[in-house]
Amino acid sequence: MKPWPVFGQASVGISRMLQVKPTRFFVNLFLCELDGKVIRKRFIMAESSHKYGERGGSGWILLLATAFLASLMVFILNNDSSLLESGEDQELLVYCAAGVKRAVEEVAGKFEQELGIKIVLEYASSGVLANKLKTDRESGIARADVYIPADYVYTERAAADGLTAESMKVASWKVVFAMKSDSGQSPDNVDALLEQKLSIVLCDPLAGVGQKTKKMLQNSGHWTAIEATKTATFPTVTEAALAVKENAGTHGAFIWDSVARQFGLKVVELPELESSKADISVAVTSSTARPSKALKFARYLAAPSKGGDVFAAHNYQPISGDVWALNPKLRIDCGGVNREAIEKTIKEFQQRESCTIDVVYAGCGTLVGKMQTGDQGLPDLFMTCDASYLDMIQKKMGNPFGPDVRLSSTRIVMLVAKGNPMEIQSLKDLGNPGLRVGTTDPKASTLGAMSHQLIRETGQFDAVKENIVMMADTAHTLVQTMEAGEQLDVAMVYEANVQHLNGSFEFVPLENDYAIAVQNVAASKTTIYPNLATRLMERLGSITSRRRFEQLGFQWEADSE
Structure with a gap:
């Protein structure tokens, strides 16, 4: 403020x-x-002392x-x-798995000090916290803003249940057998552990480590024997670790390696647990009234110089997130045909993520040319008018972009006056004497390049070329020229460009397969905000975004992949 x-x-x-x-x-x-x-x-409202007809000096x-x-x-x-965010303006409630308590507490303290946003932490096992999220929703109470489970499988389930929205992985750990620091010979495998008849404790399967332990030992065929041997089961991993450390009669426990080291226990890695790695994640709840602040905290936890350093100091393996910035900034180079379809989605994303999105709209030929010259560098994301332009830049510049998301498609049509007075039925008709044809510039525009290629395929390009009286920078200019009248008889535009026109026009569709432009989006491999860029791509592929594309006449492609 x-x-x-x-x-x-x-x-x-x-x-x-x-x-x-x-x-x-x-x-x-x-x-x-x-x-x-x-x-x-x-x-x-108190009764007024003013009387009509009398002058007062207080009015x-x-x-x-x-x-x-x-x-x-x-x-x-x-x-x-x-x-702009309701509730306690400077407070977030976080449901946090007990095993990451020490690291999250430290990060939360730094976050509060730097940003002035208070973090209230509630601890339990991952499964118990997931059930609390469900109970909160069923009760109509929006309590938690952030959910931090011990294993990413809980995040995936919560998202599938509609309990969480955005999520980021922050660190990893694995299951080990932990013993007292002064223990004698360590078992080489689970069979040796059972032969030694050690007193062991487990974690409840509602806890992330309990669930992971059960899965690993079921796979190795040892779960029934281990469960029969256990002397106790604890609801959280920290309680199990404390039992090993403080209870003389408890020899060991299956817990996370990071927690074992935090408690000064001896870490024994067993071959049966080799595939037990789990990713700790932070997720924004779907019910939060403070999504921007929740996302700030999530990004802070995932940033290498913030949460990453703290997790490393507490014996976790950090998963590198985006570079920390209070208000990160992305640049997206975007084909002009997508402008109206994505503008509202971009605005909403900026507000939710507290970030800035600079969108450069132009023909894809122009955008690719600028990328190749290197004057402005690569954008963080490239959204095409047609997927062929992403293929082009990948081939010419050594694959600078990552995997793409296919979003939509639109067909090239011939826009004519109502009733089609010039009787244009096919591309060959564009060569009729005296016809005034408009296209976009093939050197700067995907639409122009595709339109001219379609005309060439008819074998009548020379005749049609004589009739092309305008090569505009954008399809929007062509549509405006048609609306103004008396300059063009026909214009080659996208079907998505003409959905808003009234009854004064109609369009002639082209059946050639090459007449369909497919729009896709990809993130640069060198962006310093890969997670933010991925979330923007996901938002562009969302149900809400689909509705906006289809309202403008695009065909939706994302669900077909």
Whole structure:
């Protein structure tokens, strides 16, 4: 929030007396709506002492006071973005697996100190926390903002159940057999462990390590014997570790290696547990009223210089996330045909992620040319008018982009006046004497290149070329020219370009397979924000995005892959 102006000092004094934030005090004076959340304050109107026919000197003071408060309200709302997220503005509730308590507590403390957002942590096993998320939803209570389970399988289940949205992997660990530090000979395998008749404890299968241990030992055929041998089962991994360390009669436990080292226990890696690696992740809950703040905390946990350093210090294997930035910035080079379909999605993504997306719209020929010259460097993402342009840049520049996501397609059509007065039925008709044809520039535009190629395939290119009176920079320019009238008889555009036109026009579809342009998107391999770029690609492939593309006449392709 920006510094208060001089006239705000009085409001600060009043708010201190009321023991509320200045922002909160003035918001409570009004009924307003912020980001879909309604803030209500009940007004009790006292009986007026004003009598009609009598002059009073207080009316103008009341008017000025009202104007002052209204102006101050506008100032506050424009300068305190925290109000855009309801609830306790500077607090996040995190459901956290007990095994990552020490690391997450330390990261949360640093986050609070740097950003001023309080983190409230609730610990339990991953399964218990997942059940709490379900219970919260069934009760209609939006409690947790963030969920940090011990194994990514819990994150996947939570997402499938609609409990979480975005997620990021932050660190990994594996199951080991942990013993007291002064233990004698370590068992070489599970069979040797059973032969030694050691007193062992397990973790409940609701805990991530308990579930992983059971799976590994079931695969090796030892689960029944181990379960029969156990002396106790603990709800969390930290309780099991503490039992080994403090209880003289407990020889060992199957726990996470990171926790074993944190408690100073002897780590024994058994061959039956070789494939027990699990990824710790952080997920934003679907019900949070503070998604931007929750995502900031998630990105902070995953950033190598923030959470990564802390996890490493606590004996986890960090999984490198995006470089930390309070407000990260992405550049996307985007074919102009996609503009109307993605603008709202981009805006929503920026608001949710607290990031900046610079979108450069142009013909794909122009965009690819700029990438090759290297003047502006590669964009973080490239969204094409047609997939052939991504193939082109991959071939010419040594595959600088990662795997693509195929999103949509649209057909090239011939736009004509209502009733088709020139009787244009096929591409060959574009060579009719005196016809005025418009295309986009084939050197700068995917549409232009594809249109000219389609005409060449008819064998009539020379005749049609004589009739091309306009090669515009974009299809939008062609449509505007057709709407203006008297300059063009026909224009080659995308079907998606003409959905908004009224009954004054119609279009002639082209049946050639080459007349279909497929739009895809890919992220640069060198972007410093690969996770953010991936989330943007996922958002562009979402159900909401699909609806926007289809409303504009695109065919949706993402679900067909």
